[in-house]
Amino acid sequence: MDSCERRLTPYEKYHYISRNLQEVLGEDKIKEVLAQRDLKIYWGTATTGKPHVAYFVPMSKIADFLRAGAEVTILFADLHAYLDNMKAPWELLELRTKYYEHCIKAMLESIGVPLEKLKFIKGTDYQLSKEYTLDVYRLTSVVTEHDAKKAGAEVVKQVEHPLLSGLLYPGLQALDEEYLKVDAQFGGVDQRKIFTFSEKYLPQLGYKKRAHLMNPMVPGLTGAKMSSSEDESKIDLLDSPANVKKKLKKAFCEPGNIENNGVLSFVKHVIFPLFEAGSEFVVPRKPENGGDIPFDSFVKLEEAFSKQEVHPGDLKAAVEGHINKLLAPIIKVFSNAELKKLSERAYPQLAKHKSGTAVSAVSDEVSPSRLDIRIGKIVDVSKHPDADALYVEKIDLGEEKPRTIVSGLVNFIPIEEMRDRMVVVLCNLKPAKMRGVESQGMVLCASVDDPKQVETLIPPEGAVPGEKVFVENFESGQADDVLNPKKKIWEKLQVDLKTSSECLAQWQGNNLLTKSGGKIKSKSMAGAPIK
Numbered sequence: 001m002d003s004c005e006r007r008l009t010p011y012e013k014y015h016y017i018s019r020n021l022q023e024v025l026g027e028d029k030i031k032e033v034l035a036q037r038d039l040k041i042y043w044g045t046a047t048t049g050k051p052h053v054a055y056f057v058p059m060s061k062i063a064d065f066l067r068a069g070a071e072v073t074i075l076f077a078d079l080h081a082y083l084d085n086m087k088a089p090w091e092l093l094e095l096r097t098k099y100y101e102h103c104i105k106a107m108l109e110s111i112g113v114p115l116e117k118l119k120f121i122k123g124t125d126y127q128l129s130k131e132y133t134l135d136v137y138r139l140t141s142v143v144t145e146h147d148a149k150k151a152g153a154e155v156v157k158q159v160e161h162p163l164l165s166g167l168l169y170p171g172l173q174a175l176d177e178e179y180l181k182v183d184a185q186f187g188g189v190d191q192r193k194i195f196t197f198s199e200k201y202l203p204q205l206g207y208k209k210r211a212h213l214m215n216p217m218v219p220g221l222t223g224a225k226m227s228s229s230e231d232e233s234k235i236d237l238l239d240s241p242a243n244v245k246k247k248l249k250k251a252f253c254e255p256g257n258i259e260n261n262g263v264l265s266f267v268k269h270v271i272f273p274l275f276e277a278g279s280e281f282v283v284p285r286k287p288e289n290g291g292d293i294p295f296d297s298f299v300k301l302e303e304a305f306s307k308q309e310v311h312p313g314d315l316k317a318a319v320e321g322h323i324n325k326l327l328a329p330i331i332k333v334f335s336n337a338e339l340k341k342l343s344e345r346a347y348p349q350l351a352k353h354k355s356g357t358a359v360s361a362v363s364d365e366v367s368p369s370r371l372d373i374r375i376g377k378i379v380d381v382s383k384h385p386d387a388d389a390l391y392v393e394k395i396d397l398g399e400e401k402p403r404t405i406v407s408g409l410v411n412f413i414p415i416e417e418m419r420d421r422m423v424v425v426l427c428n429l430k431p432a433k434m435r436g437v438e439s440q441g442m443v444l445c446a447s448v449d450d451p452k453q454v455e456t457l458i459p460p461e462g463a464v465p466g467e468k469v470f471v472e473n474f475e476s477g478q479a480d481d482v483l484n485p486k487k488k489i490w491e492k493l494q495v496d497l498k499t500s501s502e503c504l505a506q507w508q509g510n511n512l513l514t515k516s517g518g519k520i521k522s523k524s525m526a527g528a529p530i531k
Helices: 002-007 010-018 027-034 053-067 078-083 090-110 130-140 145-151 164-179 189-205 241-250 262-274 298-306 312-333 337-346 489-494
Strands: 023-025 040-045 071-076 118-122 184-188 211-215 281-283 293-295 373-383 391-396 403-407 422-426 432-434 437-439 445-449 452-456 468-471 497-499 505-507 510-514
Touching: 010 027, 010 053, 023 027, 023 189, 027 211, 040 053, 040 164, 053 071, 053 090, 053 184, 053 211, 053 262, 053 312, 071 090, 078 090, 078 164, 090 118, 090 312, 090 337, 130 164, 130 189, 145 164, 145 189, 164 189, 184 189, 189 211, 241 312, 262 281, 262 298, 262 312, 281 298, 281 312, 293 298, 403 437
Parallel strands: 040 071, 040 184, 071 118, 184 211
Antiparallel strands: 023 211, 281 293, 373 391, 373 422, 373 468, 391 403, 432 437, 445 452, 468 510, 497 505, 505 510
């Protein structure tokens, strides 16, 4: 491999560096460097959720960079992970960084990348130094709040009351280019605004502008972005062949549809780039169906699939074999008892309450998955005996008997319209007395104060009492048995619950959904807080 790299011309090196990318900023700069020496590139990853099979997409590009003779630094952005709305608890960051390093090394070895050509570094190895800290302060003296927020719009979770840490995030990523002494940064096209932020502000500190290499956003198995928090959207690096088969079986792969097709995209961005010259991608078929079909290029495969000459089931079978081949050496590495223990400590499994209810082992992590939200049906309603503005409702939540819930809806919804109404209920608040009547939950409503308007949230058609409601991209967590009022979990989460411009109920822009995929909404209130 080394001898081949030395014979590559600058033109051939650029071909490997740029192929399958969606966009390159600074193409001339890269070619100018390649005319004199090999390129220095860095790729960073925030150590939050578990790496999954989609990480093979950047890994295959890193293999391309190495094929082109580039020096590659992989940055484990542990400090960035904490600053991004505290996605990872600080006490787990060190453990998760170690887990990431073992995973990524195993992935690169799985695709035949020599590790001696790579450098691994943690953000906290240099981001806490005096020099770096002073540069952060220098950067804050020239960056506007508007530019900082805009730069992180596609990467940092956008909330109504953003923390200052999220505004610092793009500046730190820009400074990384200088402190890692690279010519170019590699990332997804979702980071484009951070890259242009870097190009604008680094020169203002007297540092040179770098080039930027952007991968397209590859859809997950459901057709949307592959997410660490959406279990059915991703294949874990340690998934068994049986789990791979199960998840691929559910994957979105509509006949003839080449848009947002995660299975086809994986073939394009991972499998084909790893092939040696002369290799073919073989789609297995039974003899009675015409036998196996070999493809020597992705373009030919995509064309055949669009013409429905390749059946989705056959394509999935071919991909299944390649994924299992990629995962086998990683699973072998993690069969080590020490790494098994590391995995368990970095990503604690669910513990059991005395009641038998599963709860998060990291109880201080504020995630909407901690909310027990369900569809309910009001089976009886009456006026509160001691409060004119309150209803006392009996709500069927799929339990043995209806719950009693007190709601301040008298002035907004006539009593005859409350009976048999389908509602959305927060079920794990600590029961509280409201003018002498114990309320065992909260009916969620869209509400504005000036003038005062309130609408109960509307479940999707076909929803049934007791059906769980979850926040999109936060499906994998478990609800607390009872939310601890001292921790103010509900209060922290509620500030980011609101309706969208289309009246859809959302948390931080992620839809509230039922298991069937139905969306929760308000009848007419857009941009309204949900409480």
